[in-house]
Amino acid sequence: MPTFLKLLIMGLPSSGKTTFIKNVFEKKEFSELEEYRPTVGVGVSLYEFKGSEGVMVSSFDCGGQTSFIDTYMTDQWIPMLFGKVSVFLFMVDSSSRDNLENATRLFHKYIENLKRNSPDSEIYILATKWDKHTLTEKELRGAFRDNVILSISVLDGTASEVATDIIEGLLKKKREAEGS
16 A cells, blocks of 8 residues: 655745646756746645655645635635645745745744644745845744755755655654554
């Protein structure tokens, strides 16, 4: 029987959510990803995880436009999106200093619902576009306090490396918990 993991990916518009998914799970190169349009609503896809046989990752790629964010916070959507989440990834565009306050506020809204519906989920902030960053690591740590912040780029392969490390770490914890 396969192991299923739910990956919930959220963030402001153009923070790299879809680019991350397409690069990590579909092996698309950056040049193939430059023309993607913003995600409308929630894009749900199921992928076989390359590192482990029998592991399926269900990704919930949530569009970041305000109209969608408002919808995600309704009683109808909260259980579907925030329930049974294995890993929550919040994407932050590190090249956009102007959006840091909005991103932080949105992150805290999402975390409330995540902790209520999936208290055991892993939480990561992924600082994207690190090759063009204007935000410092210190600024990101100040904004997101005690959360794990990882810098990624699809250009240098760190997006795939980080995703693999996160998923393999989660699988290891699951196996250890089952063994105890």
